[in-house]
Amino acid sequence: EDGYRLWLRYEPIADASLAKSYRSSIGPIEAVATSDTAKIALAELERGLEGLLGGELKRTGATLLVGTGDAKHIAKLKLDLSGLGEEGYLLTRHKKNLVIAANTDQGVLYGVFAFLRQLQTQRPLENLHVETSPKVDHRLLNHWDNLTRTVERSMAGASIFNWFDLPYYVEPYYHDYARACASVGINGTVLTNVNSNATVLRPQFLEKVAALADTFRPYGIQVYLTARFSAPVEIGGLETADPLDPAVIEWWTDKINEIYTYVPDFGGFVVKANSEGQPGPQSYGRDHAEGANLLARALAPHGGFVMWRAFVYDFEIKEDRHKQAYTEFTQLDGQFEPNVSIQTKNGAIDFMPREPFHPLFGATPETPHTLELQITQEYMGGDIHLVYLAPMWEETLEADTFARGAGSTVAKVVDGSVFGHELTAIAGVANIGNERNWTGHPMGASNWYAFGRLAWDHQLSSQEIADEWTRMTFGNAPDVVATIEEMLLESHQTVVDYSMPLGLHHIMYPGHHYGPGPWHDQGRPDWTSTYYHNASEDGIGFDRTATGSDALGQYAPEVVEKWGTPESIEDKYLLWFHHLDWDYEMKSGKTLWNELCLTYQSGVDRVAEMGQQWDSLQGSIDAQRHARVAALLKRQLEDAKFYKDACLAYFHTFSQRPYPAGVNAPEYPLEHYKNFELYHVPGHPGEQW
Numbered sequence: 103e104d105g106y107r108l109w110l111r112y113e114p115i116a117d118a119s120l121a122k123s124y125r126s127s128i129g130p131i132e133a134v135a136t137s138d139t140a141k142i143a144l145a146e147l148e149r150g151l152e153g154l155l156g157g158e159l160k161r162t163g164a165t166l167l168v169g170t171g172d173a174k175h176i177a178k179l180k181l182d183l184s185g186l187g188e189e190g191y192l193l194t195r196h197k198k199n200l201v202i203a204a205n206t207d208q209g210v211l212y213g214v215f216a217f218l219r220q221l222q223t224q225r226p227l228e229n230l231h232v233e234t235s236p237k238v239d240h241r242l243l244n245h246w247d248n249l250t251r252t253v254e255r256s257m258a259g260a261s262i263f264n265w266f267d268l269p270y271y272v273e274p275y276y277h278d279y280a281r282a283c284a285s286v287g288i289n290g291t292v293l294t295n296v297n298s299n300a301t302v303l304r305p306q307f308l309e310k311v312a313a314l315a316d317t318f319r320p321y322g323i324q325v326y327l328t329a330r331f332s333a334p335v336e337i338g339g340l341e342t343a344d345p346l347d348p349a350v351i352e353w354w355t356d357k358i359n360e361i362y363t364y365v366p367d368f369g370g371f372v373v374k375a376n377s378e379g380q381p382g383p384q385s386y387g388r389d390h391a392e393g394a395n396l397l398a399r400a401l402a403p404h405g406g407f408v409m410w411r412a413f414v415y416d417f418e419i420k421e422d423r424h425k426q427a428y429t430e431f432t433q434l435d436g437q438f439e440p441n442v443s444i445q446t447k448n449g450a451i452d453f454m455p456r457e458p459f460h461p462l463f464g465a466t467p468e469t470p471h472t473l474e475l476q477i478t479q480e481y482m483g484g485d486i487h488l489v490y491l492a493p494m495w496e497e498t499l500e501a502d503t504f505a506r507g508a509g510s511t512v513a514k515v516v517d518g519s520v521f522g523h524e525l526t527a528i529a530g531v532a533n534i535g536n537e538r539n540w541t542g543h544p545m546g547a548s549n550w551y552a553f554g555r556l557a558w559d560h561q562l563s564s565q566e567i568a569d570e571w572t573r574m575t576f577g578n579a580p581d582v583v584a585t586i587e588e589m590l591l592e593s594h595q596t597v598v599d600y601s602m603p604l605g606l607h608h609i610m611y612p613g614h615h616y617g618p619g620p621w622h623d624q625g626r627p628d629w630t631s632t633y634y635h636n637a638s639e640d641g642i643g644f645d646r647t648a649t650g651s652d653a654l655g656q657y658a659p660e661v662v663e664k665w666g667t668p669e670s671i672e673d674k675y676l677l678w679f680h681h682l683d684w685d686y687e688m689k690s691g692k693t694l695w696n697e698l699c700l701t702y703q704s705g706v707d708r709v710a711e712m713g714q715q716w717d718s719l720q721g722s723i724d725a726q727r728h729a730r731v732a733a734l735l736k737r738q739l740e741d742a743k744f745y746k747d748a749c750l751a752y753f754h755t756f757s758q759r760p761y762p763a764g765v766n767a768p769e770y771p772l773e774h775y776k777n778f779e780l781y782h783v784p785g786h787p788g789e790q791w
């Protein structure tokens with residue numbers, strides 16, 4: 103399977119004159135490789151150059167100088183590496199020599215990947231000067247992987263972590279996973295699902311965790327786990343998990359000390375507490391801070407930290423779900439230990455195709471936030487639909503919270519600069535499994551790649567990242583690059599348009615979350631589609647202004663002003679905050695009903711166009727990957743039509759207005775879509791085993 107190599111393909115550079123010029127700039131490598139990390143870096147560099155340019159004998163340039171500032175051959179260059187920190191690197195030219203330098207071997211490894219990326223994307227080396235260090239310290243994948251190897255919400259096969267064979271057998275592909283992560287700067291991985299039980303904390307499993315940690319360490323990847331709050335009861339034999347109970351405190355302290363005997367550089371925990379049925383401190387009349395601090399205090403002496411999730415809503419429904427996290431966490435600001443970060447999804451509901459940024463960003467000056475993004479496409483077609491997510495992440499990162507005046511973007515809250523936080527982290531829920539190409543959809547790898555790149559530098563644009571990934575993955579032929587880039591960059595808006603346009607949300611089919619279910623009433627409002635779209639003869643949309651749930655009131659006044667009226671808010675968030683008449687006149691001059699129909703239709707049309715664009719690349723891309731994407735685009739087109747038809751057929755029962763010209767009316771009556779329960783999805787990826 104050709105996709106296995108991801109973006110690290112190192113195919114020979116096809117352009118002969120470019121290859122020649124590279125060969126004349128890059129000669130033998132001078133490096134000191136004593137640590138495992140340095141050895142990996144050197145091997146990667148040799149492998150990359152060999153693949154891209156051919157063996158060393160073909161290269162005629164001056165010595166490529168690689169190493170840390172204290173190595174003799176680097177020290178004598180007198181480079182200023184003072185701004186690079188622990189992980190940054192410098193790519194530069196010193197007289198005739200090209201240089202890859204850093205303060206640590208880890209920085210050198212990142213520098214090597216970056217240097218190879220220059221060649222893979224065919225950038226000139228004449229004036230090479232790249233100096234960069236990560237804006238966020240902890241850049242993690244979160245695996246929603248269960249110990250049984252099922253994966254929640256991902257469709258790319260079973261979990262890559264083979265808990266059955268560990269620690270005896272360490273799969274060679276763990277190295278490939280770590281290498282891919284390191285190549286984009288990911289430096290942490292949470293091995294277990296936030297919904298996991300406590301089993302992984304048993305000694306027999308800690309041995310397995312240690313084997314993985316040992317494998318990942320030379321790639322600069324720290325291992326983290328999820329901590330089930332009721333572990334002291336489940337595996338510790340205690341009667342309570344009350345975070346203030348001395349026996350509980352002692353149990354966690356011992357457990358954490360024990361973990362560090364297995365994994366001396368263990369990163370810490372992610373915790374889902376008092377959410378969707380998970381146990382938590384509130385089960386004992388305590389609050390999130392008391393729960394988080396229990397773990398944080400025991401981790402602190404070892405340097406670990408806690409990512410306490412803000413994705414909280416529980417069986418007792420208190421208010422618009424949009425508001426709950428803000429209500430609970432703003433009250434606790436200032437009460438968390440310094441090694442606690444609140445892990446907050448990009449939006450306040452749940453990884454919808456598009457969400458306005460979460461109002462918690464900027465609202466807890468004393469407590470840092472780990473931004474949680476979803477790389478897996480839970481509500482966006484799983485590993486079947488082509489959706490490049492970086493534009494969506496960019497939208498969140500660039501959103502202005504106004505917490506300390508204009509320019510207090512979510513990115514700057516997360517990177518610590520708005521409130522001066524030291525602890526900075528960003529997490530992405532992984533989309534990989536044991537599919538031979540890791541992600542199922544060959545284009546899904548673009549999201550793994552983009553996550554790492556953005557976590558390192560949130561100022562990179564989604565366009566730049568798409569360009570890099572496309573060149574590295576499919577080659578530099580201009581038509582291939584231009585076509586794929588356009589497909590990628592428009593794909594997120596496309597999925598929004600054919601599924602939940604104009605600020606609609608949470609109207610997916612329950613369970614598998616793959617297809618539409620706007621008619622669904624699940625007996626509790628926070629899970630029910632009809633609650634979120636609120637369609638009736640009177641119109642559609644969720645009034646979250648002061649006349650409604652007033653979730654809008656949780657944002658800064660500047661945001662309230664912008665989003666507070668249907669006239670001033672961007673169309674893309676309109677129905678998220680406003681309930682409007684079907685005949686409401688949109689900015690385009692069309693009625694809301696007509697605009698809704700036309701937007702759904704344009705999403706479908708765009709998928710059809712993507713199919714044609716992809717067909718035009720036949721012969722320019724290897725047959726295997728071409729065929730797979732072509733086949734998936736066919737299914738995506740069917741699905742997009744189904745989504746549109748089901749939603750329009752349903753909304754039409756309320757609007758009772760004709761379909762505007764240019765919109766294909768649903769093929770079947772509403773019942774057809776309602777009865778299509780499983781929607782080609784064999785079970786649902788949320789299943790717990």
Ligand SMILES: CO[C@H]1[C@H](O)[C@@H](O)[C@H](O)O[C@@H]1C(=O)O
Binds near residue numbers: 255297374413788
């Ligand atoms: C891991 O559980 C997930 C769950 O599958 C998903 O449907 C939900 O919306 O979000 C949860 C969460 O983020 O905790």
